Amino acid sequence: MSDKLTALVIDDERQIRKLLRIILEEQNYRVLEAETGRQGLADVAQRKPDVVLLDLGLPDMDGLTALKRLREWSHVPALILSVREGPEDKVAALDAGADDYVTKPFESAELLARLRAIQRRGATTSEEPYFQTGHLAVDFNSHLVTMGGREVRLTATEYALLRVLALNAGKVVTHQHLLREVWGPNAADQSQYLRVYMNHLRKKIEIPQAKQKLLKTESGIGYRLALLEDKSP
Amino acid sequence: MQSTPPLKEFVFGGLSILVATGVAWLLQPFTAYQTVALLYLLLVVAVGLKLSRGPVLTVAATSVVFWNFFFVPPHYTFYIEKLHDGILFATFFVVALAMGHLTTRLRRSELAERQKERRTAALYELAHQAAFASDINLGLQAAVGLIDSIFSVRAALLLRRPDHTLSDKPHSSSSLVLSDKETSVAAWVFSRCTPAGKFTDTLPQSDAMHLPLRGRTSVMGVLSVAPPADRSFDLTDKDLLEAFAVLIGLILEKDHIVQAFKRAEIIEASEQLRRTLLESVSHELKTPLAAVQAGIEALSRQVGGEDLKQRTLAEVQLAVRRLHRVINNLLDMTRIESGVVQPRLDWCDVGELIQEAVDLSGEILGEHHIALHLDPALPMVKLDQALMEQCLCNLILNAASWSPPDTEITLDARLKENQLILSVQDEGQGIPETEIHRIFDTFYRGSKSKPGGTGLGLSIVDGFVRAHGGQVRAANRQPHGAEFVITIPVETLPANVMEELT
Numbered sequence: 001m002s003d004k005l006t007a008l009v010i011d012d013e014r015q016i017r018k019l020l021r022i023i024l025e026e027q028n029y030r031v032l033e034a035e036t037g038r039q040g041l042a043d044v045a046q047r048k049p050d051v052v053l054l055d056l057g058l059p060d061m062d063g064l065t066a067l068k069r070l071r072e073w074s075h076v077p078a079l080i081l082s083v084r085e086g087p088e089d090k091v092a093a094l095d096a097g098a099d100d101y102v103t104k105p106f107e108s109a110e111l112l113a114r115l116r117a118i119q120r121r122g123a124t125t126s127e128e129p130y131f132q133t134g135h136l137a138v139d140f141n142s143h144l145v146t147m148g149g150r151e152v153r154l155t156a157t158e159y160a161l162l163r164v165l166a167l168n169a170g171k172v173v174t175h176q177h178l179l180r181e182v183w184g185p186n187a188a189d190q191s192q193y194l195r196v197y198m199n200h201l202r203k204k205i206e207i208p209q210a211k212q213k214l215l216k217t218e219s220g221i222g223y224r225l226a227l228l229e230d231k232s233p
Numbered sequence: 234m235q236s237t238p239p240l241k242e243f244v245f246g247g248l249s250i251l252v253a254t255g256v257a258w259l260l261q262p263f264t265a266y267q268t269v270a271l272l273y274l275l276l277v278v279a280v281g282l283k284l285s286r287g288p289v290l291t292v293a294a295t296s297v298v299f300w301n302f303f304f305v306p307p308h309y310t311f312y313i314e315k316l317h318d319g320i321l322f323a324t325f326f327v328v329a330l331a332m333g334h335l336t337t338r339l340r341r342s343e344l345a346e347r348q349k350e351r352r353t354a355a356l357y358e359l360a361h362q363a364a365f366a367s368d369i370n371l372g373l374q375a376a377v378g379l380i381d382s383i384f385s386v387r388a389a390l391l392l393r394r395p396d397h398t399l400s401d402k403p404h405s406s407s408s409l410v411l412s413d414k415e416t417s418v419a420a421w422v423f424s425r426c427t428p429a430g431k432f433t434d435t436l437p438q439s440d441a442m443h444l445p446l447r448g449r450t451s452v453m454g455v456l457s458v459a460p461p462a463d464r465s466f467d468l469t470d471k472d473l474l475e476a477f478a479v480l481i482g483l484i485l486e487k488d489h490i491v492q493a494f495k496r497a498e499i500i501e502a503s504e505q506l507r508r509t510l511l512e513s514v515s516h517e518l519k520t521p522l523a524a525v526q527a528g529i530e531a532l533s534r535q536v537g538g539e540d541l542k543q544r545t546l547a548e549v550q551l552a553v554r555r556l557h558r559v560i561n562n563l564l565d566m567t568r569i570e571s572g573v574v575q576p577r578l579d580w581c582d583v584g585e586l587i588q589e590a591v592d593l594s595g596e597i598l599g600e601h602h603i604a605l606h607l608d609p610a611l612p613m614v615k616l617d618q619a620l621m622e623q624c625l626c627n628l629i630l631n632a633a634s635w636s637p638p639d640t641e642i643t644l645d646a647r648l649k650e651n652q653l654i655l656s657v658q659d660e661g662q663g664i665p666e667t668e669i670h671r672i673f674d675t676f677y678r679g680s681k682s683k684p685g686g687t688g689l690g691l692s693i694v695d696g697f698v699r700a701h702g703g704q705v706r707a708a709n710r711q712p713h714g715a716e717f718v719i720t721i722p723v724e725t726l727p728a729n730v731m732e733e734l735t
Contacts, residue, residue: 085561087577087619105557175579192580192613192726199582217589220577220619 005119008032008049010040010066011081012059016104020053023108035059037066044074051119056082056093064096071097077118081106087220091174094221100171117170117227131166134214134228136205138166147205157182158201161194165215165225174222198223242288249280250292254299266304270325273300277329281336289337293329300325352473355383359480369488374406376481380458381408384470390446391419392454392485399423399455409441409459419443419455426452428475431459432466442466444478448486456481509676509688517559517687524552562689565623566675569696576617576700580726583611583646583653586618590625591644598629600638606645614653614723620697621655621719624705627690628657628717635715636661648725652703655719663709672707694719 007029009020021031032047034040037058044052052070056063067078080093080101090101099118102111131138135148143159145152154162160182165173178194179187187193202215216224253276257269273296281289301311305318313319359379366372373390380388389407394400399420403411411419418436422429422443429435430443441459445452456478460466466474528549532542568574584607591603625644632642640660647654664672664679671677673695678688691705694717698705703721710716 105553195580195582195585195613199585202585213592217585217618219586219589219622220579220617 004028004030005051006030006032006049007051007053008034008040008043009053010034010037011055027112037061041066041069044070044076049076051115052076052078053081054078056080056084064092067093067096067098079114079118090221094174113170120170131169133169133226136214138162152204154204157197161197161201165223169225170227172218172222172224178222242284243291246280246284246288246292249276250295250299254303257304267321269304270300270321274329274332277332278336281333282340286337289333290330293333297326297329348469355379355473356476356480359477364484370405372484373404377406377408380477384458386458386460389457390454409457411457415439415441415457419457422455423452432471444475446478446482446485448482453482453485506676513676513687514563518556521552521556525549559687562687562693565693566689569693574696574700576620578615578617580613581616581618582613586621587625587644587646590622590629593622594626594629598633601633602641604641604643606643608647611646611648613726616701616721616723624694624697624719625655627694631690632657632659635659651722651725652720653723656716658710658714658716660714663713663715664707669707
């Protein structure tokens with residue numbers, strides 16, 4: 001039992017909780033359910049789940065409020081699961097400390113991939129020096145970036161951008177987050193930098209004919225570096 | 234208007250006799266006294282054309298007496314010596330009186346004629362100014378102005394409210410302020426549909442006269458007029474005022490009916506829209522739902538082999554995506570119609586925008602080929618990428634559903650004087666000329682539409698583009714196919730900044 005991961009589902013819709021239980025238990029999760037924000041927060045404190053799936057429309061409090069309270073004392077990976085699809089809702093949730101955001105209706109494969117991605121960071125507190133997705137590999141120690149074994153020359157800024165995305169691989173990283181990390185706290189409204197360098201980075205690490213792209217655009221929100229299994233270009 | 238002739242007329246009559254007598258006296262040496270009688274008759278006729286009946290008859294009688302006294306021998310007596318003078322005197326007397334009478338009658342009928350004409354002119358003026366005014370309020374203003382000037386009174390209009398009670402606030406065109414007492418008289422007039430107040434039999438001690446504004450079927454309000462203290466209304470005035478009231482009543486009723494008709498038309502149109510919406514939405518929601526249900530039932534019966542199971546699952550998945558799309562469309566349209574769409578402008582790489590739109594529509598595209606024509610020198614522009622992406626997706630989807638498989642859909646992006654121009658072209662049948670102006674209407678679906686689709690996709694494009702301050706146009710291409718062009722004003726990143734960055 002101890003090798004099973006525990007997922008806490010905080011959602012007032014019984015049907016969603018039931019379906020999530022089926023999907024998650026099949027993936028060897030232990031599933032806890034909470035109907036309200038209050039109960040959910042208490043469950044996080046007492047039962048220490050490994051991951052939280054949080055709905056934004058809760059009967060007793062707004063999901064965002066619950067998330068902010070949770071973030072005051074816990075770093076548990078949290079995935080927002082909501083019907084709200086506006087970019088502003090997503091950015092607000094990510095800014096409030098959500099690790100990623102999935103809109104309902106969702107595809108279960110997508111949901112599980114996101115769950116794995118947000119736990120990946122949770123599990124690796126000490127950064128691994130090496131990262132790989134698809135044909136792309138990054139060595140954080142030597143700053144060496146390779147595509148299918150061949151070195152790719154990146155400028156310092158391009159490397160910094162790729163590094164932030166790789167450290168958060170599989171998760172959406174907001175424009176603001178990228179700008180702060182790469183250009184510093186004063187660059188938050190200089191989104192044109194980001195567009196230009198993302199464009200460059202794309203040209204260097206993306207294979208034009210590839211079925212699956214590495215760098216995914218989340219319009220109005222940010223970018224995501226996909227976690228791909230297939231290593232052949 | 235002239236029940237008692239003023240003293241002025243008598244004085245004028247008297248003076249004219251004196252003048253005529255003087256002239257006759259001077260002429261006497263050269264003519265016979267019989268001729269003088271004719272001179273006096275001429276005077277009576279002349280006076281008859283000018284003065285009213287009383288003074289004219291007085292002048293006639295006096296001139297006969299003067300003639301007798303001054304000119305008929307023996308002079309300076311009322312005595313008549315000869316028989317033929319007596320006959321002449323009697324004839325003169327009768328003719329003078331008759332002439333006086335006839336000329337005044339003639340004059341009076343002429344006056345009446347003139348008054349009638351004035352009244353007709355006033356009514357015509359009212360009809361012209363008030364009935365044909367573009368706005369009922371302007372019309373009423375003209376009517377009150379006309380009443381003010383014709384009758385030299387102040388007037389107020391109290392109109393019927395939508396709940397069929399009389400308003401207690403005079404219409405804005407009114408020149409008269411009504412006291413509470415007068416307002417209550419007006420309310421009485423409204424409820425009884427009969428005149429009251431000053432110069433009437435009911436409540437004559439009031440300050441104003443109140444006339445109901447009678448339409449064909451109901452009372453539309455009350456006209457109240459307050460004359461100055463020294464002014465009184467005769468029958469003609471009252472008649473004319475009543476005619477005015479009737480005309481205003483008819484004008485108000487006409488306006489009321491026109492408004493009601495317009496409202497009915499709007500209700501009819503929205504009713505039609507509601508029916509279309511219900512039909513379209515229920516069809517669009519229930520069709521995929523039916524597919525999901527049928528698919529699940531087939532799967533639960535576990536009929537057929539693995540291949541059939543996979544095909545069923547694919548259908549269910551397709552149906553779910555379609556359902557999702559319809560719901561998103563409805564939500565977007567609701568956002569657009571309630572005016573809450575606020576573009577979040579941010580720098581955008583147009584290439585990334587188009588690529589993203591193409592990737593997103595990839596799963597729906599099926600067997601169409603996409604060709605991208607991107608100006609490589611395109612600078613970065615400020616727009617809401619998520620909204621624009623959806624516009625392009627909708628246009629690509631639209632192009633794909635209107636053109637045969639294996640044809641090309643071309644996307645084109647360029648910048649012209651700070652306007653970003655995005656176009657989507659297909660090689661389909663094009664748009665019938667009769668429908669081209671309607672295709673962006675909410676829920677409008679082309680006459681040759683394939684089943685499926687809510688008639689919302691293009692309206693959403695229109696809504697989002699408008700939110701950006703731009704516009705979307707549709708046109709046909711030669712030799713065939715349709716083109717949709719989005720034009721939005723954008724801020725661009727200056728070239729030197731771009732160079733600095735690269």
